[in-house]
Amino acid sequence: MISRRPHSSYFLAGLAAVSLWLAPTLVHAQESAAVRGFVTAEDDGQPLQGVHVILRQGETLLGGVTDPDGIYLIGRVPAGQYVLEASFIGFETFSDTLDLAAGDSRHLDIALATRQAAMDEVVVEAERETGAARVTAGQQRVLPQDIELIPSPSVSGDLVNYLAAQPGVVSMGDRGGQVFVRGGEPAQNLTLLDGMYILQPFHLLGFYSAFPSDIINNADIYAGGFGAEFSGRLSSVIDVQTRNGNKRRYEAGLALTPFVNSARLEGPLVGPISFLGSARISTLEEVASLYVADDLPYRFGDLFGKLHIPISRNHQTSVSSVHTFDRGTLAEPTLFGGNNEIRWKNTALGVRHLVLPRSLPILGEALFSWSRLETEYGLREEPSRTTDVDNYNLEVNFSNFGQRVETRWGFFVRNVELTADLGGAYQNIVENFVRSTNAGGWAEPEFDLGNGLRVRVGAVGQFFGNSGFFLEPRIRAVIERGKHQWSFAGGMYRQNILGLSDRRDASSIFTAYAEAPTGEIPTALHGIAGYRISPSASLEISVETFYKDLKNLFIAEWTSFPRFTTRLQPAEGEVFGVDLRMELRRRNFYAFLNYGYSSTRYDAMQASLPLWFGTDQLSFRPPHDRRHQLNLILSGSVAGFDMSARWNIGSGLPYTRVRGFDGFILMDGVVDVEGIEGFPRVIYDRPYEGVLPMYHRLDATIERQMSLGAADLTVQVGAINVYNRANLFALDIFTLQRTDQLPFVPTAGIEIEF
Amino acid sequence: MALSSLRNTTLGLLIAAALLASCESGVDPLIGEPRPFTVWGLLDASADTQRVRIFSIEGESGVDRPGNLDAVVTSTDLETGETLTWRPYRVTYESGVTGHVFEAAFRPVHERRYRLDVTRSDGAVSSATVKVPPEVEFTIERTDTSPKVFVYVHGEGFNLLGVEMRYEATNVPPGNVWPTDLKRHPAVFYPVEVSYQGTEEKTRDGVRYDINMVDDFAVVEEEYKNKCLVTEGNPDIALRRVEFHFVAANEAWDPPGGVFDPEVLVEPGALSNIDNGYGFLGAGMVVAERWIPPKGLRDFIGFSSEAGCSLVPSATNPACTSPPIPCLDNVTDDIWSLYL
DSSP states (O other): OOOHHHHHHHHHHHHHHHHHHHHHHHHHHHHSEEEEEEEEETTTOOBOSSOEEEEEETTEEEEEEOOTTOEEEEEEEOSEEEEEEEEOTTBOOEEEEEEEOTTOEEEOOEEEOBOGGGHHHHHHHHHHHSOTTOOBTTEEEEOHHHHTTSOOSSSSOBHHHHHHTSTTEEEOSSBSOOEEETTOOGGGEEEEETTEEOSSOBOSBTTOBSOBGGGEEEEEEESSOOOTTOOSOSSEEEEEEEOOOOSSSOEEEEEEOSSEEEEEEEEEOSTTOEEEEEEEEEOIIIIIHHHOSSOOOEEEEEEEEEEEEEOSSSEEEEEEEEEEEEEEEOSOOOTTTOSOEEEEEEEEEEEEEEEOOSSSSEEEEEEEEEEEEEEEEEOSSSEEEEEEEEEEEEEEEEEEEOSSEEEEEEEEEEEEEEEEEEEEEETTEEEEEEEEEEEEEEEEEEEEEETTEEEEEEEEEEEETTTEEEEEEEEEEEEEETTEEEEEEEEEEEOOEEEEOOTTSTTOOOOEEEEOOTTOOOEEEEEEEEEEEEEETTEEEEEEEEEEEEEEEEEEOOOSSSSOOOOEEEEEEEEEEEEEEEEEEOSSEEEEEEEEEEEEEEEEOOTTHHHHHSSSOEEEOOTTOOOEEEEEEEEEEETTEEEEEEEEEEOOOEEOOEEEEEEEOOOSSSOOTTTOOOEEEEEEOSTTOEEOOOEEEEEEEEEEEEEETTEEEEEEEEEESTTOOOOEEEEETTTTEEEEOOOOEEEEEEEEEO | OHHHHHHHHHHHHHHHHHHHHTSOOOOOOBOOOSOOEEEEEEEETTOSEEEEEEEEOBSSOSSOOOSOOOOEEEEEETTTOOEEEOEEEEEEOTTSOEEEEEEEEOOOOTTOEEEEEEEOTTSOEEEEEEEOOOOOEEEEEOOSSOSEEEEEEEOOSSEEEEEEEEEEEEEOOOGGGSOTTOSSOOOEEOOEEEEOTTOOEEETTEEEEEEEHHHHHHHHHHHHHHTTSSBTTBOOOEEEEEEEEEEEEOTTOOOGGGOOOHHHHTSTTTTOOOBTEEEEEEEEEEEEEEEOOOHHHHHHHTOBOOTTOOOOOOSSOGGGTSSSSTTOTTOSSOGGGGOO
8 A cells, every 4th residue: 555645745756857847948938939830731621740840040940840740849949030841742832931039939830732743742752751661669650551552351441450461460360359569468558549548459350440541640559669658568559540530521431341331421510620430330240141151250340430629729629439349259169168259349538638838849738538348258148257447547748849859748647447257267256346546657858869869768657556656767769871770679668457368269369357466567678679771762671679578477377177267377478589571662563571580488487387397487488479470462553453462471379289188076085986077177288389380361452443523432352361271260279179260252342432 | 564573473472372272271289198097086995885987088078978988997905916807887967977987895904005907908007006094093072062073083194184074954945935836845955064174283193173063053054045045034054964074095195285276186197196097096094973963052053953944035135036046056956856
């Protein structure tokens, strides 16, 4: 228990630190000027990210680029007359003359007009700002046009397909809704949608998630080494920002496919307020199952809505909400599994407020979000296991802009409520309710040290429930020299909310959540080093190595009883690997080849190990340890047809082999061996020493876009698993039943946008 | 250039894919187990008939072993060389599962070693060798007026297992809580065992167990409540008989850490003395003494001495109202067979 007095002391100390932090900014604000504002596209009012905004005075250049909200802020500008220029490929350059006096704080919003002749150029250049090989110390920015390059059974793309095509990202195949990033488990990923925590964002069918590309503005993927603005997770961050609805006119889209139907509507509401709404519902059971031999017992959908409300020139608010649902049976019913249908729902609401204060060169962000994940397993009327997670998140973040240093800092309070009814499966606890609070602050200045060297050094200081106060240092450095870039990142990470799954069975994706035992918070240490080269304007190659040291993990314990277990055993882990990426972009041809090598090992420390295996620790490969993975994505345009293909090959996953089955009777005294039926028992080999067959699959699509006057029509045909590879999805090691992924499935789709 | 490049790459990709399509995708997770049998049982020096349960180790899950078991069970007295062949018989449990039990009519002699062989027709043998512990002496101090009982166990060279007081209690629900078509209203016999394992006190020549039947009654009552056999307004549990029992087991019958934790012992080999097989064959002497406390003592402990106590459905506990006894999953009496 933390006493009240230390809390107060920390709070006062925090306030003092903030005051000291702000003091120089306030002093400088009196002596110099600042210019700030939002840059948007004139035709639809969307914020433009990556616009170069500079102040020119003779040979002196001051400025930077806009962030995903289209915000620019140039601080500590000496008084004088400047020419402000905002330039972005594909748009007319904006220019204005500003007379800035000491203490001036000028707000100037800029709307850039489209340069029609250069539309293609826009696409090419915008993609060059991101790109599949453009990875900097584990960080990668993804734009919707990147996602559209990956073939999918829907006409429009989905972020999960892009993720699954990255090296170091392991999915269990085309179903399951589980994504493992560089050895991390799904519950160790921090997934944010407009700041809302989404715990289970990936749908049961692996081509879909809560992130359809047509609502995305950008997604930042951190495969590790993420900065101090993110905390509370061990492995990775998927930070998705949605776009605003069109500010000028109404737009709608409707797409029909055998897998999913979707609809989108956006436009202005009142004045500058815009809305964006998107809905998708699966049609597998009604349509695809008519011509696919396998059962497709999946139902899922998602609903997203967003309001963007510019309150004044300095204030903007957005309200986002998302609801997703999934229901399905991943593997055949088994002798012991009974009804193994799993159902989950995500519901979330988030409010984000941006402020550019008139008097300070600071960008402020306040964010409140609530999200809930409800999961059930078993019969719909009487589920055998349920778990609910409620997340409340309040955070305030700031960015101070200077000429050589940009400082970002903030505070947060998170409250998590965990409710579970696991039928005694979790540490023999039938019902469980836990409320866990996590509060703290973070700061991360980024220094531009010249000669292309930028260094970001930060830290998170936070309380975890009753476990106490923890400090997590973070560092990131980037050196850019011409076509070469070197990058490094590292840090310490902690996570007090555990996701517990019985990973002995891939189809058992039910995850129970629990608070880490007091004083034993899972901890990870990340280290990443990368090199990137751009030999030509169209070719980019990168290589990145990574290492993660994992302490205080909790994994499902071994048991020879053939049943679900989330009884825990302590463990440690080590992950290392290398990712290679090569991306080629030509006007009508795109190729992305990547290879990932990854090694994940856990050291289990169950108390019974000395008795069972004669050792205190048992080192093993967990079942998501895919050692080798290769992706090839080809896309091109021929005679007006856009073709896209993805081939993915991965080495086999570890699993535990079975030696036989017998019955168990507990000989604990006066035992009537005639009267006791006995418990079924599995005689396992040593854990995870078997390797499943390798996985590979080719997906391909061809689509054609046509203009029908006021509407645009897109027709797509394609196929999943073109050469009908029998890829294993799940092997029930209790019953030896095998469930395969989707066979060859032809797809077709149509989308109309107007 | 771009078109030909795309075409060539696509062609190459398809050829490679076609080759890979023929790659092996099968998997056989069953690697086989050379050990033929799992054996559970004990040689009881206090019984005239010995029994063991045998599971063949199969490639399919479950405990059901329909049909005959390809096994011959023999036991050999390693001191005299006398060999007995055990008689096989099948047991069908309520679930329909078939089990294989072997029995032999003999009484093991204290401090002798016996070998049990389970032999398959192909010659594969699972076997165990056990030594029967020395004879145990014990005395029970009890009176007709006190709920306290003292049990003294004398001697050494054995482990005391399954030390329990067994309360053979009964509850007779009233007629109105049974289904209307039930012709006869049965008494529900639900014995409860209270463990005294590990509570022993050392004495000069052995150990002593201190039993308090008043404390035990709280355990019995809680168990009856859990089974919805007593409810508000009807706390009566009729006691028929008590039994103190234990196994004076051989020294090899000793679980890791002294605890019979099924989550630990379920691991094959965790507590096993079967060569070329799994399971456990114990040896020992089952010791039991039964008595009926007099009426006054039963009342003092908390039991009802009246046979016919009623079960009134609880107004506040829905689990105990409909049906009146929904939790009788492990009551041995088949009350539903009373339907005509």
